[in-house]
Each structure stands twice: as structure tokens, then as C-alpha cells.
Amino acid sequence: MDTTGTFLLPPSASTMAGETDALFYFLYYLSIFFFILITGGVVVFAIKFRRKKGDISTTKGPSHNTVLETAWIVVPLILVMIIFVWGFKGFMKQSVVPKDAMEIKVTAQKWFWSFSYPDGTSTANELVVPAGKPIKLLMSSQDVIHSFFVPSFRLKRDVLPNRYTVTWFEALRPGDNILFCAEYCGTKHSEMLGKIKVVSDREFKEWLDTNANAGADMNPADYGAKLYTSRGCVTCHSVDGSTGNGPSFLGVFGHEVALKGGTTIVADENYIRESILNPQSKVVAGFQPIMPTYQGLLKDRDVDALVAYIKSLGEK
Numbered sequence: 170m171d172t173t174g175t176f177l178l179p180p181s182a183s184t185m186a187g188e189t190d191a192l193f194y195f196l197y198y199l200s201i202f203f204f205i206l207i208t209g210g211v212v213v214f215a216i217k218f219r220r221k222k223g224d225i226s227t228t229k230g231p232s233h234n235t236v237l238e239t240a241w242i243v244v245p246l247i248l249v250m251i252i253f254v255w256g257f258k259g260f261m262k263q264s265v266v267p268k269d270a271m272e273i274k275v276t277a278q279k280w281f282w283s284f285s286y287p288d289g290t291s292t293a294n295e296l297v298v299p300a301g302k303p304i305k306l307l308m309s310s311q312d313v314i315h316s317f318f319v320p321s322f323r324l325k326r327d328v329l330p331n332r333y334t335v336t337w338f339e340a341l342r343p344g345d346n347i348l349f350c351a352e353y354c355g356t357k358h359s360e361m362l363g364k365i366k367v368v369s370d371r372e373f374k375e376w377l378d379t380n381a382n383a384g385a386d387m388n389p390a391d392y393g394a395k396l397y398t399s400r401g402c403v404t405c406h407s408v409d410g411s412t413g414n415g416p417s418f419l420g421v422f423g424h425e426v427a428l429k430g431g432t433t434i435v436a437d438e439n440y441i442r443e444s445i446l447n448p449q450s451k452v453v454a455g456f457q458p459i460m461p462t463y464q465g466l467l468k469d470r471d472v473d474a475l476v477a478y479i480k481s482l483g484e485k
Contacts, residue, residue, distance in 0.1 A: 393478025
């Protein structure tokens with residue numbers, strides 16, 4: 170098990186990483202060997218058989234060499250078959266999900282990740298899982314094509330709109346692992362980062378219990394401020410009056426908002442709630458309708474907390 174990483178690869182942190190690394194290095198060193206062999210042969214023959222000064226004679230070359238021709242057909246064929254069988258076995262291992270895997274729903278959208286657990290717990294940009302247990306990821310996108318990429322797990326799978334893709338992993342040990350989007354998905358593609366936090370089984374059960382009652386010991390506005398960051402609102406909406414991909418939350422509550430089409434509306438509790446759950450219904454003038462719905466991703470308590478937080482923000 171590689172816990173330090175190499176010049177080419179980060180530390181391995183999943184059960185599939187070892188086999189993937191072995192195939193990678195087989196291809197890597199095989200490529201180096203043939204590069205040296207072929208390039209070296211070209212250089213040696215170019216020097217050895219270069220035309221000498223004053224030499225105008227010609228030599229008839231051999232028409233063929235049966236041993237050489239057989240070797241350059243058979244040897245590459247054997248190597249390609251080894252690579253195919255090895256790679257296919259790894260592909261099947263990564264594609265067939267163990268029966269006892271815990272299923273987690275993954276939703277990708279511009280520009281963050283959402284995770285929904287079987288008990289109803291949900292998080293954004295942080296996936297918490299127990300070590301030593303297979304985890305099935307049922308993934309879909311709310312907008313464009315994204316790609317779920319965890320280098321330390323050697324895991325990469327496209328996440329598509331209007332269909333599900335499936336992958337799985339089993340983390341070897343507790344620790345934090347960086348999650349990237351590996352498919353260009355817009356202006357903030359490089360900021361679509363997440364974290365997979367691997368914990369012990371005991372810590373995972375405690376975490377589930379804690380999240381089941383998230384915000385219970387906080388006033389709604391403070392809990393909403395926490396959700397503003399953890400749920401990715403901060404990606405597009407500022408609270409200082411500056412304009413991003415979406416309008417600022419600062420001073421919006423209780424004021425008229427200009428909408429596309431020339432109409433206006435007062436930003437009350439109902440408007441804010443609708444904008445969270447059905448953002449395409451009333452799009453603010455000057456902005457593109459790129460916000461995805463949070464329907465099914467937020468509990469009623471979470472929506473109420475976000476409304477309370479936006480209400481608490483001062484004037485511009």
C-alpha cells in the first residue's frame with residue numbers, strides 16, 4: 170500500500186488503487202523500454218551506416234528477414250493481449266458494485282457537489298464515508314456534463330444530465346481526499362472542488378447522528394449562514410453587494426427585484442423560497458438562468474434557515 174505517493178502518482182487510498190498503479194507503471198516502463206530501443210536503434214544505425222565521404226557505391230539490402238518480421242508481429246501481439254486482459258479485469262472490478270455496498274446519491278451542478286445518504290442526511294462538497302466499507306455512488310447532473318475524479322482513489326467517472334452513472338470505491342484508511350471535476354463545465358470549473366472525508370465506522374455513525382439534528386442548537390439565521398457556505402450559495406451569490414454569477418443577497422429582502430421580461434416583484438419570504446426550490450420561475454434581470462433547483466436537496470428547516478439568513482442581511 171502506497172502511503173507516500175510517487176513522482177507520477179499521489180498516495181493510494183482505495184482498494185482499487187494498487188492494481189491500477191501496477192498497470193500504469195507496466196505501460197510506463199514498457200513505453201520507456203521501447204522508446205530507448207527504437208530511438209537508440211535509429212541513432213546507432215544512422216551513425217553506423219551513414220554515407221562515407223567519397224563513397225558512391227550501393228549495396229543491395231535483404232528483401233526480408235523472417236525471424237525479425239515474426240518477432241515484431243508476435244511480441245507486440247502478446248504485449249497488447251496482456252494489457253487488454255489486465256485492463257479488462259480492472260475495468261470489471263471497478264464496474265461491478267459489491268452487494269453489501271452503501272449507496273450514496275451524488276448530484277453535480279454548477280459548481281458544486283451534493284451528496285444524499287440513505288437516512289436522508291445530505292451534504293455539499295464533503296462526502297463522509299467509513300473506511301473499509303464499499304461505497305456505491307449513484308450519480309447524475311443537474312445541468313451539463315461533469316466528471317467525478319478522486320486521484321488518491323484512482324477513480325474517475327463522468328456525471329451526465331438525464332441519466333445515472335454508477336461507480337464505487339472502498340477507502341483503505343481514515344483521511345481527507347480531494348475531489349475534482351475533471352470535465353470543463355463553465356467559468357468556475359476550477360473551483361468545483363470537494364472533499365471525501367474517510368473516518369472510522371464509529372465516527373461515521375456519530376457523524377450521521379449529529380447531522381440528523383443539524384442546526385437544532387442554532388438560531389435560524391446563524392444556521393442559514395452556515396448553509397450559505399456549505400451548500401455552495403457562496404459560489405454565485407455574495408453578501409457584500411458585489412455581483413457574481415447571481416445577484417448579491419445583501420439588502421435584497423423587502424425590496425423590489427427587477428425580473429426578466431420587465432416585471433418586478435418584492436423579495437419576501439415566498440419569493441426567496443421559490444427562488445431556492447424553483448429558480449427558473451422568476452429570473453432576475455441581467456442574469457442567466459443557470460441556477461439549479463435545490464428541491465430534494467434541502468430540508469424545510471434548511472430552506473427556512475436560508476430565508477432567515479437573507480432577511481438578516483443589511484442594506485447595500
